[in-house]
Amino acid sequence: MNCAETIRQIPLYCYGEVSSEVEERIESHLAECAVCSAELTHHRAFLDLLNKREDVTEASMLASCRSELRTAISSQSVPAGQSWLDRKWMDGLRSFSGLHIRFRIPVGAMALVGLGFFAARYTPERFGGMRSGLAEPMFSSVRSVEDQSGKVHIAVDEVRRHVVTGSLQDPRIQELLVTAVREESNPGVRVESIGMLRNSTDSEEVRNALLDALNHDPNPGVRLKAIEGLKSWAGNVAVRRTLANVLLKDDNPGVRVQAIDLLTTHHDDSIVGVLQDVVQKEDNNYIRTRSIKLLEEMKASVGTY
Amino acid sequence: MQDAAETVSAVLAAPLDEAGLIRAAQKGDQDAFERLVRAYDHSVLRIAMNLLRSPEEARDVYQEAFLKVYRNLHAFRFDCSFHTWLYRIVTNICLDHLRRRKVRKEESTVVDTGEGIVDRVAQLEEGAPHANPERQMWNRELAGRIGGALESLTPRERTVFELRHYEGLRLRAIGEMIGTTEEAAKNCLFRATQKMRASLEAFV
Numbered sequence: 001m002n003c004a005e006t007i008r009q010i011p012l013y014c015y016g017e018v019s020s021e022v023e024e025r026i027e028s029h030l031a032e033c034a035v036c037s038a039e040l041t042h043h044r045a046f047l048d049l050l051n052k053r054e055d056v057t058e059a060s061m062l063a064s065c066r067s068e069l070r071t072a073i074s075s076q077s078v079p080a081g082q083s084w085l086d087r088k089w090m091d092g093l094r095s096f097s098g099l100h101i102r103f104r105i106p107v108g109a110m111a112l113v114g115l116g117f118f119a120a121r122y123t124p125e126r127f128g129g130m131r132s133g134l135a136e137p138m139f140s141s142v143r144s145v146e147d148q149s150g151k152v153h154i155a156v157d158e159v160r161r162h163v164v165t166g167s168l169q170d171p172r173i174q175e176l177l178v179t180a181v182r183e184e185s186n187p188g189v190r191v192e193s194i195g196m197l198r199n200s201t202d203s204e205e206v207r208n209a210l211l212d213a214l215n216h217d218p219n220p221g222v223r224l225k226a227i228e229g230l231k232s233w234a235g236n237v238a239v240r241r242t243l244a245n246v247l248l249k250d251d252n253p254g255v256r257v258q259a260i261d262l263l264t265t266h267h268d269d270s271i272v273g274v275l276q277d278v279v280q281k282e283d284n285n286y287i288r289t290r291s292i293k294l295l296e297e298m299k300a301s302v303g304t305y
Numbered sequence: 306m307q308d309a310a311e312t313v314s315a316v317l318a319a320p321l322d323e324a325g326l327i328r329a330a331q332k333g334d335q336d337a338f339e340r341l342v343r344a345y346d347h348s349v350l351r352i353a354m355n356l357l358r359s360p361e362e363a364r365d366v367y368q369e370a371f372l373k374v375y376r377n378l379h380a381f382r383f384d385c386s387f388h389t390w391l392y393r394i395v396t397n398i399c400l401d402h403l404r405r406r407k408v409r410k411e412e413s414t415v416v417d418t419g420e421g422i423v424d425r426v427a428q429l430e431e432g433a434p435h436a437n438p439e440r441q442m443w444n445r446e447l448a449g450r451i452g453g454a455l456e457s458l459t460p461r462e463r464t465v466f467e468l469r470h471y472e473g474l475r476l477r478a479i480g481e482m483i484g485t486t487e488e489a490a491k492n493c494l495f496r497a498t499q500k501m502r503a504s505l506e507a508f509v
Contacts (some may be wrong), residue, residue: 011498017476046502046509053451065367241484248486273489
């Protein structure tokens with residue numbers, strides 16, 4: 001290892017962030033080179049100086065943060081285990097109480113009509129209710145059985161299917177579609193749901209679902225659909241971060257091509273490191289050439305340190 | 306400041322049944338959630354404070370991060386460690402604050418008073434009754450210089466530098482947290498140390 005290379009590696013060497021092979025090469029060079037040894041001493045003095053900065057967080061600040069957090073959580077009124085879908089319903093109910101009285105009366109009346117309708121549908125037949133075929137259990141499992149003086153109590157978990165109808169602007173429909181984007185068993189449902197949500201990406205929940213799909217969905221078709229849905233958000237920080245991650249990690253070249261095309265519609269410094277990495281590691285010629293061209297356009301170095 | 310890195314390492318290595326606490330919190334156990342918060346919240350507040358140099362923003366980050374954890378804990382699937390997940394949330398919120406600040410060109414916490422550069426956050430220590438005046442002055446001056454040097458970094462460089470140097474996290478973990486590779490985090494750290502050294506050369 002020569003002096004230039006050693007000096008370049010010293011900061012990472014001091015943090016123990018070089019491989020053992022590089023470490024050995026640095027150390028054997030340092031043993032013979034007084035200039036580089038002096039540089040190492042100087043760099044260590046710089047790190048010691050940085051270590052003299054004191055922690056400015058105080059116990060009182062931490063205590064007040066904890067207390068504020070406790071208050072914020074208790075005002076959420078639902079336990080952490082409950083899904084955000086349920087919580088949205090609760091929020092919806094809560095926001096109803098904030099409506100002006102003029103609107104509350106007709107909305108309340110309509111809600112009562114709806115409640116009556118659904119109560120009739122789901123009331124067991126022997127009480128004179130309308131039996132709904134749609135409410136038949138799709139799947140059930142017995143959780144426990146108990147004999148209490150001749151009366152048997154059986155706890156059954158049931159999954160039922162029912163059809164929810166509404167417009168794409170309906171928040172409840174959007175929430176169900178967001179849930180469907182995460183539906184593990186059926187990629188077709190996920191692709192369709194993302195397609196339907198593509199005009200609702202103003203909602204952070206929708207964007208997060210699409211980002212999640214882009215990052216983690218095992219099906220490349222779903223990931224491509226998610227990129228398509230995020231097109232108008234190419235300048236958003238979270239979207240760019242996910243696209244960069246996809247560009248570096250996705251094993252599907254089609255997805256990576258779409259990611260670089262979208263990522264590079266906006267030029268900013270944050271993508272320089274990613275593009276440099278792509279140039280080093282990418283097998284696909286189109287993506288590599290495009291990265292080099294972009295780095296040149298941004299007047300950034302094509303190589304990395 | 307080495308203590309900070311040791312604290313993080315100690316927390317990470319603590320014989321806390323973290324998985325058990327997470328599962329309990331996922332079922333709605335508030336005590337378990339509070340224990341999880343307490344295991345990490347000092348580090349979270351310190352990271353936010355050091356990155357943003359603003360007590361108000363650090364408080365906001367603390368609250369926003371733990372509320373996010375509270376709301377999304379049910380979706381945590383143990384794909385990564387809890388601390389990586391939490392720190393990812395914290396660093397992302399801090400990065401958003403830093404970038405918004407850059408766009409809005411908000412007032413810096415570091416000001417040149419004419420008699421030297423001062424970091425207004427470091428002034429917070431002034432009220433501490435146990436402090437020695439000379440030491441306070443040195444700390445303020447140093448914190449001001451370091452704060453000024455940190456402000457010359459990009460939000461990403463600053464985050465990588467803080468997490469590596471002051472929190473003692475490995476670059477691989479940092480890369481995972483900020484959504485990049487270990488190599489890219491390495492490049493970032495290299496650029497950050499070069500800039501920091503150039504700014505603080507006179508003090509070394």
